[in-house]
Amino acid sequence: MNFDISLVLANWDLLAFGLLVTLKYTAYTCAIGLVIGLFVALLQLTPWLPLRLLGRVWVEFFRNIPLLVLLLWTYYALPIFLQIQISKEVAGILGLGFYASGFYAEILRAGVQSIDRGQTDAAVVLGMSYFQRMRRIILPQALRRMVPPLVGQTIMQLKNTTLLSVLTIPDLLYQAGYISSTTYRPMEVYTVIGILFILILFPLSALSRRFERREAA
Amino acid sequence: MTKKSNDVILSVRGIQKSFGKQHVLRGVDFDVHRGEVVCLIGASGSGKTSLLRCMNLLMEPDQGEILIEGAPLFRRNGRERLRLSSSKVSAVRIKTGMVFQSFNLFPHRTALENIIEAPIVVKKVPRADAEAQARELLSRMGLPDAGNKYPSQLSGGQQQRVAIARALAMQPTIMLFDEPTSALDPELVGEVLAAIRQLAAEGMTMVIVTHEIGFAYELADRVVFMDQGVIAADGPPRELLLSGDNARLAAFVSRFTEQARLLSPLVAAADASSIATPSKDSKSWPT
Ligand SMILES: Nc1ncnc2c1ncn2[C@@H]1O[C@H](COP(=O)(O)OP(=O)(O)OP(=O)(O)O)[C@@H](O)[C@H]1O
Numbered sequence: 001m002n003f004d005i006s007l008v009l010a011n012w013d014l015l016a017f018g019l020l021v022t023l024k025y026t027a028y029t030c031a032i033g034l035v036i037g038l039f040v041a042l043l044q045l046t047p048w049l050p051l052r053l054l055g056r057v058w059v060e061f062f063r064n065i066p067l068l069v070l071l072l073w074t075y076y077a078l079p080i081f082l083q084i085q086i087s088k089e090v091a092g093i094l095g096l097g098f099y100a101s102g103f104y105a106e107i108l109r110a111g112v113q114s115i116d117r118g119q120t121d122a123a124v125v126l127g128m129s130y131f132q133r134m135r136r137i138i139l140p141q142a143l144r145r146m147v148p149p150l151v152g153q154t155i156m157q158l159k160n161t162t163l164l165s166v167l168t169i170p171d172l173l174y175q176a177g178y179i180s181s182t183t184y185r186p187m188e189v190y191t192v193i194g195i196l197f198i199l200i201l202f203p204l205s206a207l208s209r210r211f212e213r214r215e216a217a
Numbered sequence: 218m219t220k221k222s223n224d225v226i227l228s229v230r231g232i233q234k235s236f237g238k239q240h241v242l243r244g245v246d247f248d249v250h251r252g253e254v255v256c257l258i259g260a261s262g263s264g265k266t267s268l269l270r271c272m273n274l275l276m277e278p279d280q281g282e283i284l285i286e287g288a289p290l291f292r293r294n295g296r297e298r299l300r301l302s303s304s305k306v307s308a309v310r311i312k313t314g315m316v317f318q319s320f321n322l323f324p325h326r327t328a329l330e331n332i333i334e335a336p337i338v339v340k341k342v343p344r345a346d347a348e349a350q351a352r353e354l355l356s357r358m359g360l361p362d363a364g365n366k367y368p369s370q371l372s373g374g375q376q377q378r379v380a381i382a383r384a385l386a387m388q389p390t391i392m393l394f395d396e397p398t399s400a401l402d403p404e405l406v407g408e409v410l411a412a413i414r415q416l417a418a419e420g421m422t423m424v425i426v427t428h429e430i431g432f433a434y435e436l437a438d439r440v441v442f443m444d445q446g447v448i449a450a451d452g453p454p455r456e457l458l459l460s461g462d463n464a465r466l467a468a469f470v471s472r473f474t475e476q477a478r479l480l481s482p483l484v485a486a487a488d489a490s491s492i493a494t495p496s497k498d499s500k501s502w503p504t
Pocket residue numbers: 236239241259260261262263264265266267268
């Protein structure tokens with residue numbers, strides 16, 4: 001066995017491009033996921049049953065469909081159903097973004113609901129309005145609890161972008177496949193991108209862990 | 218102790234409340250006069266907490282009427298119903314201060330911040346004034362150095378005293394306590410009861426749900442015994458707790474007197490070592 005990464009490094013520009021694509025899709029789809037997720041979480045927190053059900057259905061749908069199926073369906077089936085053109089980029093962003101929204105919604109909802117009922121009681125008795133107690137009492141506590149799962153979900157999201165390669169979107173994994181097919185060096189290429197992923201994600205999870213420890217203290 | 222006057226601070230009429238098929242309050246009438254200390258006792262599940270939470274509309278009754286200092290907070294008779302905006306409800310509600318069994322301090326705020334929160338946010342009191350008041354309240358509660366501590370850094374007894382200070386900061390005309398010492402380790406009960414005793418001495422109007430029968434006996438102007446969702450007995454503590462008129466009340470009280478009798482040797486021993494336990498009451502129990 002001879003492990004020679006010089007050929008891989010010679011293609012660093014392709015890898016860098018792939019990394020950029022991966023980060024770009026992560027950022028876009030996390031943003032979409034968070035915005036929709038917040039909206040869906042709010043739906044689930046209303047006292048109004050039909051809205052709660054709607055939120056519930058959304059969450060269950062996107063949490064239970066396998067991401068690969070969702071991506072392929074969005075790209076190949078959705079355009080036929082709607083009789084429209086969807087580029088692979090849009091299909092990728094919608095699929096990943098909606099998928100993330102289901103998970104983010106659950107994190108946000110559970111975070112708010114995990115705050116003890118007594119906190120609301122105390123704030124109500126002191127005369128605080130719904131918005132005052134949400135903003136000053138419930139959300140500050142809930143957000144702290146949400147940070148670790150939100151970070152965790154974002155890490156998953158970055159890893160999930162590798163599935164975009166099946167839509168031939170040139171993310172890091174797709175680029176690796178390409179390099180490997182031109183250089184015949186799969187061992188080196190896949191080792192390098194594996195390490196790249198870990199190098200990017202490890203600081204994130206370490207940060208979240210530190211935050212968690214500080215919260216517990 | 219006849220410090221009570223004739224003006225009614227809080228009045229509830231015909232309060233009914235059900236959870237599903239369970240009829241928890243079945244027509245409760247209840248008045249509290251200025252300066253009066255009322256202790257609410259009764260078996261678990263008899264509806265004490267529900268009644269207390271109805272008094273400031275933390276829980277909405279199905280039927281009945283609630284007035285605080287003459288201002289209507291709730292009224293519903295059959296289909297006819299008083300509609301108040303949530304800011305109006307809040308304006309009446311904050312005449313009551315409430316203290317919970319589980320303290321419910323805001324864990325992300327220091328003791329001082331817990332106390333100044335509502336005066337600043339709800340009453341728009343200038344921060345400096347709110348802080349000065351909070352410091353004074355903390356000293357009154359015997360916690361002059363606790364201001365910068367977070368609730369998790371305080372003992373249960375200290376947390377509960379901060380919670381009392383937080384309620385007092387809104388300058389309520391009546392204080393509602395729901396088993397303020399039930400979540401405390403036994404050695405911390407005394408300090409909280411002492412704080413409440415001090416409030417009583419200052420003339421605060423109070424309704425206290427408690428299982429500390431000795432405390433009720435010592436402190437209350439009036440004891441109210443709830444049983445199965447109604448007020449089954451109501452009167453001055455000595456008459457009420459010692460009379461055998463109401464069989465269920467007598468049975469309820471006897472459990473405590475029995476325990477007190479069994480514990481009396483321990484009480485004498487504890488008396489020697491600790492300070493503020495209401496042990497002298499236990500000794501005055503008939504055996
Ligand atoms: N939010 C609720 N939903 C359903 N049932 C409730 C609710 N709150 C109280 N109950 C029921 O109402 C009954 C009276 O409860 P409540 O808490 O008023 O009793 P309590 O006298 O305070 O008892 P305890 O001494 O145990 O605190 C209980 O049987 C309880 O299970």
